[in-house]
Amino acid sequence: MHPAPSVILFSSLSGLGFGLLAWLGIGLPAVTGWVAFVFFALAYLLAVGGLIASMFHLGHPERALKAFTQWRSSWLSREAWASVAALLVMAAYGAGLVFFDARWWPLGVIGAVLSLLTVLTTSMIYTQMKTVPRWHSPWTPTNFLSLSIAGGALLAGQVNWAMLLIAIAGAVQIATWWRGDRALAESGTDMASATQLGHIGAVRAFEPPHTGSNYLLREFVYQIGRKHAAKLRVIAIVLMVLLPLVLLLSPVFHHLAAAVAVLCHAAGVLTARWLFFAEAEHVVGIYYGKR
């Protein structure tokens, strides 16, 4: 799949933002006043910034409001509802903390659930794609949610939780890759099923429909990432898991180290998310002999 920067930024940043909102919702850290304002501002910048970034890949962003209509069938529509609901509930909860020094905990818990629900709906957009066997698995939502919760803990300054959850998210990430590498072969979709010519003999793509490229090839048959995939996976794990863990465990831990840990983790998540798209094999590539 073509790794569109807008979608990678959106899913990574808003994942971190909604993760932080979830932690704030359950009162970890239990901040009020200006400190709460800074935490909420950061969470909203990440979550809303991500949502705005995602608008850039639309052909007609001016019609985006129509995406709220089809929540009965469409995960993208459900994501729109979940994100707006989470942002509104958390805004009310945050206003209580910042302006009234009051913790309306039921609102916070509802907001936390909605925040994680938003991350789940985002991941389900990809998970539902039977056409991309690598994504079509419970590992995709597990991967997205574990990263969001772990990154949220890191941003929320919950050091002990962050260390445990980042380690878990790293393990989930490796398991996701391990399973994903076998997914296309195990899906049963291949040249024989695509052309239904397998009963005659071995099928080989002889000539594509056109000598030039097209939308399908640009969008679905992206192959640049494959060459460096192994190296990028190592880089992603080092940035996302190992460096933050080392920084959190170091005896000279202070705010600067925490900031570096957050930046490392975010860069690692972006790398992993880039791979999530670049490595995904859409079955339409089979028709072009590219799988």
Added chain:
Amino acid sequence: MTTLPQQTDRKLGLVIDLDTCVGCHACVISCKGWNTESYGAPLSDQSAYGADPSGTFLNRVHSYEVQPEVGTAQLVHFPKSCLHCDDAPCVTVCPTGASYKRVEDGIVLVNESDCIGCGLCAWACPYGAREMDVAEGVMKKCTLCVDRIYNENLPEEDREPACVRTCPANARHFGDLADPDSAVSQLVAERGGVDLMPEQGTKPVNKYLPPRARDQLQGPEGSGEIDVLAPFLAPVDTGPKGFLRWLDRTLEKL
């Protein structure tokens, strides 16, 4: 509404005969010709005469080489357009309701004024039947020439999809696949029509007729002939022989 209908009254679709398709791409051209100037946004081209031309097409013809374990390889031309699936995954993923499947005839269409161009429907289609138009930013797909098949301004013989109307090999057939007595349904039953990528669970309406078994090109075993037609192709020289042959050639040269 992007939920799929429980069932459709008819299932209009195409039956594509891989045995007779000659790979001329006439269907590709007539499809682009009709659909670029009819329903919805035109099918744009980018850099059509430049170094890297590309464009939006609703129908594309692939060619595959099939190598049996014994014998010679076959070339199969393979036209591919929207299969108007019963269980169309492209419809349910649409967040705006722009994509829908018609209850009356099962045609899958895009309401372009509702399309936000998110591309998710193209992601959901395993067949590559949907293409985002670069110039217009909306999703384009085969309409089964919905503006021809019901068009009473056209002569009756033209009320079928442009690709079917134009096919010089008669490799494309159009009809109602829900009606077991229709010509297309009978063709599918007779020739063993198949679904593409059945494991994807899309339940396509369009069917593909597999190539028929090839004639034996080699002569009978041990006959020494390279071709069954060889006995009929032996050179037959009825010209003169000996002195007359020499005379004939010499006179020719004078």
